[in-house]
Amino acid sequence: MATRLIFICHGQLDHEREDGLRLVSVIDKMPGFRAYFAEAVHDTDGLSQHIFGNLERCDGFLAVMHKLREVEIFVLRIKRTSVWVKQELAIVTFLNYQRQAERRSKVRVFAERGIEREGLANVLILNPIEFEHITDLTEKVIQWLKGPDFVPNPIATTREDLFRKITARFNETHWRYMEVMMVLSRNTTNEVDRSHVLAMLGHLGVQTTQISPAEDELRANGILHGGYIDRTRNIQPVCLTPGFIDLIADELRRQGAVLPSAP
Numbered sequence: 001m002a003t004r005l006i007f008i009c010h011g012q013l014d015h016e017r018e019d020g021l022r023l024v025s026v027i028d029k030m031p032g033f034r035a036y037f038a039e040a041v042h043d044t045d046g047l048s049q050h051i052f053g054n055l056e057r058c059d060g061f062l063a064v065m066h067k068l069r070e071v072e073i074f075v076l077r078i079k080r081t082s083v084w085v086k087q088e089l090a091i092v093t094f095l096n097y098q099r100q101a102e103r104r105s106k107v108r109v110f111a112e113r114g115i116e117r118e119g120l121a122n123v124l125i126l127n128p129i130e131f132e133h134i135t136d137l138t139e140k141v142i143q144w145l146k147g148p149d150f151v152p153n154p155i156a157t158t159r160e161d162l163f164r165k166i167t168a169r170f171n172e173t174h175w176r177y178m179e180v181m182m183v184l185s186r187n188t189t190n191e192v193d194r195s196h197v198l199a200m201l202g203h204l205g206v207q208t209t210q211i212s213p214a215e216d217e218l219r220a221n222g223i224l225h226g227g228y229i230d231r232t233r234n235i236q237p238v239c240l241t242p243g244f245i246d247l248i249a250d251e252l253r254r255q256g257a258v259l260p261s262a263p
Helices: 014-028 044-057 083-098 119-124 134-145 154-167 172-184 194-203 208-220 242-254
Strands: 004-009 033-037 060-065 069-073 076-080 106-112 129-131 224-226 237-240
Touching: 004 014, 004 044, 004 083, 014 033, 014 060, 014 134, 044 083, 044 242, 060 083, 060 134, 083 106, 106 134, 129 134, 154 242, 172 194, 172 208, 172 237, 172 242, 194 208, 194 237, 208 224, 237 242
Parallel strands: 004 033, 004 060, 060 106, 106 129
Antiparallel strands: 069 076, 224 237
16 A cells, blocks of 8 residues: 655744644654745745645644634734644645546644634634644544545556556666656646657657667556557547546655646
8 A cells, every 4th residue: 555645734933843743743653644844945846846736645634723823803802823724724725626526635733722823724624633642642643544434446456456566567768767757648648649748858868769669668567558540630649547547646646747737
């Protein structure tokens, strides 16, 4: 079974960061899970490579809202939480809105008792789970990860295991070929003219002698289809297997590729 990535969205004050690191330790010790702690970054490269990248690929999104300060609005005094947390919650909600149901991140929000929810957070967080102490929070997180949200889907697990075994033998040329296919087909299973794939691989410096063996292996392992000559359209169409398209995209992004969004 593939390891599930849990994105921990937490405040960045010293005491909050300590609590976040405790959660990382707890999650990393659980079989089948790995934690990413979203610490603050200060440049656009950091946002795209770390925060946005892990939001895109995470299986679970864990948001923790601590009380930070008390502010007065007219005659009301309310306790606010981190803007950072609310921004990332909005991002992952938008990403889930765009995804098919089976690809959506599982979202769980924990809120320290007494926090006032404002703006978009008031709409998005319908049932936050309240806590008073980090010990209570840790136990609730463990219960969540052991609960129905993360019960392995036997079909999905078999598919992922099969994909890992097939691609374990692949080299850079195989992944370059699939990356070009994803770019030309706009991250879908649309057919692509093989001549365009070969041209782009040539621009990337891939040797012609390396392409055919990699292409044959991709086809033999069920990753690639087509290659016949369509005389009506005067092209040689090739396409990626629908059942593996999301796994290919995930692995390419993990390797650092920037793929287009599907139309």
